[in-house]
Amino acid sequence: MVKDKKNKYPRIVIAGTHSGVGKTTLTIGLLLAFKKKGIAVQPYKVGPDYIDSAFHSMIAGRACRNLDSFLLSEDVLLELFERQAQVSEFSIVEGVMGLYDGIGQQAQTGSTAHASKILKAPVVLIIDCGKMSGSAGAVALGYKKFDSKVRISGCILNKIASPSHYKIAKQSVEQKSGIEVLGYFPKNAPISMSERHLGLTPVQEVTNKRIYKKITKLVEQHIDIDRLITIAKSADALPCFRKTIYRKPLVKKEVSIAVARDKCFHFYYQDNLDILEHYGAWLKYFSPLKSKSLPKGVSGVYIGGGFPEKFAEELAGNKDLRADIKLKSRQGMPVYGECGGLMYLMRELQTADKKSFPMVGIFSGKTKMGKGLRMFGYYDVTCVQSNILCVKNSVTKGHVFHWSYLLQLPKNIPRVFKLQRRGKTSHDGYIKNNTLASYLHVHFGTNTDFASRFVEQCRDYKRKGVQSGNR
Numbered sequence: 001m002v003k004d005k006k007n008k009y010p011r012i013v014i015a016g017t018h019s020g021v022g023k024t025t026l027t028i029g030l031l032l033a034f035k036k037k038g039i040a041v042q043p044y045k046v047g048p049d050y051i052d053s054a055f056h057s058m059i060a061g062r063a064c065r066n067l068d069s070f071l072l073s074e075d076v077l078l079e080l081f082e083r084q085a086q087v088s089e090f091s092i093v094e095g096v097m098g099l100y101d102g103i104g105q106q107a108q109t110g111s112t113a114h115a116s117k118i119l120k121a122p123v124v125l126i127i128d129c130g131k132m133s134g135s136a137g138a139v140a141l142g143y144k145k146f147d148s149k150v151r152i153s154g155c156i157l158n159k160i161a162s163p164s165h166y167k168i169a170k171q172s173v174e175q176k177s178g179i180e181v182l183g184y185f186p187k188n189a190p191i192s193m194s195e196r197h198l199g200l201t202p203v204q205e206v207t208n209k210r211i212y213k214k215i216t217k218l219v220e221q222h223i224d225i226d227r228l229i230t231i232a233k234s235a236d237a238l239p240c241f242r243k244t245i246y247r248k249p250l251v252k253k254e255v256s257i258a259v260a261r262d263k264c265f266h267f268y269y270q271d272n273l274d275i276l277e278h279y280g281a282w283l284k285y286f287s288p289l290k291s292k293s294l295p296k297g298v299s300g301v302y303i304g305g306g307f308p309e310k311f312a313e314e315l316a317g318n319k320d321l322r323a324d325i326k327l328k329s330r331q332g333m334p335v336y337g338e339c340g341g342l343m344y345l346m347r348e349l350q351t352a353d354k355k356s357f358p359m360v361g362i363f364s365g366k367t368k369m370g371k372g373l374r375m376f377g378y379y380d381v382t383c384v385q386s387n388i389l390c391v392k393n394s395v396t397k398g399h400v401f402h403w404s405y406l407l408q409l410p411k412n413i414p415r416v417f418k419l420q421r422r423g424k425t426s427h428d429g430y431i432k433n434n435t436l437a438s439y440l441h442v443h444f445g446t447n448t449d450f451a452s453r454f455v456e457q458c459r460d461y462k463r464k465g466v467q468s469g470n471r
Helices: 023-036 051-060 074-085 112-119 136-146 163-177 210-222 225-233 270-278 312-317 319-330 340-345 449-463
Strands: 011-016 041-046 065-067 090-094 123-128 152-160 181-186 255-260 265-267 281-286 301-303 335-338 348-350 356-358 366-369 375-383 395-402 404-407 415-421 424-432 435-438
Touching: 011 023, 011 112, 011 225, 023 041, 023 051, 023 090, 023 210, 023 225, 041 051, 041 074, 065 074, 065 270, 074 090, 074 112, 090 112, 090 225, 112 123, 123 136, 136 152, 136 163, 152 163, 152 225, 163 181, 181 210, 181 225, 255 449, 265 340, 270 281, 270 449, 301 340, 312 319, 312 356, 319 335, 335 340, 340 435, 395 415, 415 435
Parallel strands: 011 090, 011 123, 041 065, 041 090, 123 152, 152 181, 255 281, 255 301, 301 335, 335 435, 348 366
Antiparallel strands: 348 356, 366 404, 375 395, 375 415, 415 424, 424 435
């Protein structure tokens, strides 16, 4: 496939009328179908999602990127999009929730619709027709008229029971809304994907690989892929934007940071890792499940989110690594634990079945799995005490999504982040030695000072001569 000379970045946004309508299934199917055609596709995901992104990355063979219009300015969102789009032939952006679901009803910040307008990308809308036929036209018309600046260029109909059902629904959509129907998914297709408390079961744990072949076959049989490509190539030129992250040359790499990455810890924005490298860090990956020590020569540790509650027994069994991380923290090595990383850095983790397991123990607190969400949503964040990521009074934005809660922390332990949302204030982030543990997920594209400070703190540690070995 040759890039359109008039538009360097063919792109399409896959949206849904609501959550669970089939966005991820369709996106996976399209990625697989394009891969079979030999087309280099760059996947993106709207919103603060790690699990869907991991499926995209695995299937496309290139890291999925998150495009979040709450966390990122329009300039940064466009910069991060173009950085990958310019080295691919085609871009697929999977939306989040329903097309217009965002932070506010008016601004739609964070929504799929908002991202599509920033990117000037055509939208393909998935409609659930499981319990309707002719009414599909009313749904399509409503979504089209809700915001005339959103360019809905095609529809996919899901849960179609028969050819006659498809004919009625298709005619209704096209006649009433003027939106072209590009195909459908049949009802009761054997392509459902398993889920658990934070969404889909992560790709690292999926054992039934045959489902991918089934999804690909359905897409090839029932979706007009060539027409979808034509629509993607009709996208308007990408808007002009000001580069802010990669406007400066790559900083000379002088320090190594250990990054926890395995089937337990894998919640990372790929752009966070890229930004750390751009600001002067080598990234050395290790497994809290299997590695007996941190990689040699590192001067910092980054432990992202994941599912420590599912692998608590294995984490507890790796005593050597737990002891090594705790020792390095005592020596002043910068250690950053984010959400699942926070759970791992505490003294103890209690799972949903009330079994307790020892963790790293830098902090004396205990995390306990709850029966439902403890905290969820976007937050405006102010740093109230300087730490390895930020200085006092600096600001950013973040996302929180967890079922566990903290117990038995000392009352006087510093909390470094003030979180504000809808007029309510809470606090998060704990520091000890040179270690920061927080439930807050941050995107370094929101405020690159967080990344540059973390790298600089690691450099300071290295300069002091306290290292874990030779690089």
